Amino acid sequence: MALTFAVACVAPVQAQLPDAARFGRAMELGDLSSAAKWLDEGLPPDFESDTLGSGLMIAAAEGNIALMQLFVERGANIDYISRIGEQAIALAAWHGRQEAVEWLLDHGAALNPRDKSWGALHYAAFAGRARIVDLLIARGAALDSRAPNLATPLMMAVREGNEAIVRTLVEAGADARAESDRGENALGWAMRYKRLRIAELVAPPEEVAAAVVETPVTAPAAMPASVPAPPDVAELLAKLRQAEAKGRPTQALRRQFMAAVDAHRRSADTRRVQAAPSALVISAKRGKPGAERAELVPAGATPALQSISADAGAADILRALQAAQDAGQPTEALRQRFREKVEQIRRQSAQ
Numbered sequence: 176m177a178l179t180f181a182v183a184c185v186a187p188v189q190a191q192l193p194d195a196a197r198f199g200r201a202m203e204l205g206d207l208s209s210a211a212k213w214l215d216e217g218l219p220p221d222f223e224s225d226t227l228g229s230g231l232m233i234a235a236a237e238g239n240i241a242l243m244q245l246f247v248e249r250g251a252n253i254d255y256i257s258r259i260g261e262q263a264i265a266l267a268a269w270h271g272r273q274e275a276v277e278w279l280l281d282h283g284a285a286l287n288p289r290d291k292s293w294g295a296l297h298y299a300a301f302a303g304r305a306r307i308v309d310l311l312i313a314r315g316a317a318l319d320s321r322a323p324n325l326a327t328p329l330m331m332a333v334r335e336g337n338e339a340i341v342r343t344l345v346e347a348g349a350d351a352r353a354e355s356d357r358g359e360n361a362l363g364w365a366m367r368y369k370r371l372r373i374a375e376l377v378a379p380p381e382e383v384a385a386a387v388v389e390t391p392v393t394a395p396a397a398m399p400a401s402v403p404a405p406p407d408v409a410e411l412l413a414k415l416r417q418a419e420a421k422g423r424p425t426q427a428l429r430r431q432f433m434a435a436v437d438a439h440r441r442s443a444d445t446r447r448v449q450a451a452p453s454a455l456v457i458s459a460k461r462g463k464p465g466a467e468r469a470e471l472v473p474a475g476a477t478p479a480l481q482s483i484s485a486d487a488g489a490a491d492i493l494r495a496l497q498a499a500q501d502a503g504q505p506t507e508a509l510r511q512r513f514r515e516k517v518e519q520i521r522r523q524s525a526q
Contacts (some may be wrong), residue, residue: 180446184250185277186514187222187285192213192216192217192218192378193209193213193218195222195223195224195225196224196225196231198213198222198224199224199225199226199227199233200248202224202230202233203233203237204232204236205242205244206231206484207241207242210230210242210246210330210344211245212304212371214245214246214249220246220249220251221251221252221255223257227261227266228257228258228259228261228263228266229246229247229254229255230242230260230265231243231246231252231253231263232250232253232255232257232263232266233254234246234263234271234275234455235263235264235266235267235272235275235279236266236267236269236270236419237270237272238265238267238270238272238274238275239275240274240275240278241277241365242420243263243275243279247282248285253279253282253283253284254285256292257450258306260292260293260323261273261293262284262285262288262294263284264279264280264284264285264295264300265288265293265294265295265297266278267295267303268295268296268298268299268302268307268311268318268449269298269299269301269302270302270303271304271307272420273304273307273310276295276307276311277310280314286311286314286315286316287316287317287318287320288320290320290321291321291322291325292306292320292322292323292329293322293323294315294316294317294320294322295307295311295316296308296311296312296317296318296320297320297322297328297331297374298508299311299328299331299340300328300330300331300332300335300337300340300344300514301331301334301335301337302335302342304308305333305337305339305340305343305463307345308328308340312343312344312347318344318347318350319349319350319353321353323357324356324357325348325353325354325356326355327347327350327361328344328349329341329344329350329351329352329353329360329361329377330355330360330361332344332360332366333361333368333370333373333377334363334364334368334370335486336370336373338370338372338376338487340363340372341373341377342376345377351377351378360371360377361377361378362374362377362378362383362386363384363386365377366377366386366387367492370381371387371493372387372479373498374387375399375493383438383493384493384513385495385512387417387493388513425482441444493513495509496509496510496513521526
């Protein structure tokens with residue numbers, strides 16, 4: 176009896192590639208071996224996670240040069256733009272990864288973004304990364320590149336109160352008169368966010384004086400700079416992501432994380448300003464007998480107002496106004512003082 180042997184054709188088992196969430200957690204943890212394995216199994220080199228973007232972008236944000244190199248060698252687009260319009264070099268700049276920024280530039284990454292896109296210089300200026308700002312300028316970054324809202328890197332530094340970066344950009348030739356889609360230039364942003372010292376860096380004194388006078392007394396309080404999460408929040412978030420990536424229970428960590436976030440939010444509103452009692456302020460000038468002045472400071476006056484002598488100049492009052500705003504103190508009396516001083520200067524100029 177003849178035996179018939181049937182040969183079964185078995186299809187190869189298809190590789191189990193990660194979903195966006197699993198991929199993102201592994202890349203944040205710097206899992207080089209998993210990245211290489213998934214790429215070998217057919218993962219697209221520009222595959223995006225559920226958070227930061229492609230593997231190259233996550234590696235750049237983390238400053239992981241070895242992981243960056245792996246993705247580039249496997250065909251990742253060094254200038255890949257994520258679904259939310261970001262690039263690896265911008266994320267490296269935002270997170271202060273100077274070595275990663277240099278590596279990307281040395282490997283051909285575009286220094287400047289497309290028109291009306293967020294770029295590395297925008298992100299570095301916004302995040303206060305002064306050394307990276309210096310690096311990008313030295314490499315020839317476009318100083319006045321425009322974001323989707325037409326903001327320039329200078330406007331972003333002004334918004335966040337990054338005074339040293341504002342000075343660097345102005346000295347490098349950034350255009351302080353460029354306007355956003357709301358028709359505001361750098362001075363307009365400085366006034367909107369109550370950055371008076373910075374206003375003096377981006378506009379002539381007479382324009383600053385006029386802007387201060389025109390700003391309503393009822394304007395909202397100064398906009399605080401964007402502050403990164405405190406260490407406890409960042410540490411808990413890292414632990415939570417590690418647990419998720421390894422399939423461990425996360426319920427307790429999530430509770431701790433949310434409690435830390437809530438505590439951080441509450442602590443931002445704990446400062447309260449106490450009114451000062453009435454006081455007699457006496458000022459004198461060294462070497463000028465008879466120049467003494469006495470001034471009754473009304474109840475509720477701020478320490479900044481108390482520090483201003485009766486003959487203070489406009490610049491002195493402006494500095495006191497900035498100090499009061501920085502300290503979260505009322506500024507109405509100082510604004511009125513500044514208006515009166517400006518009006519006095521105008522009258523004297525007209526004589």
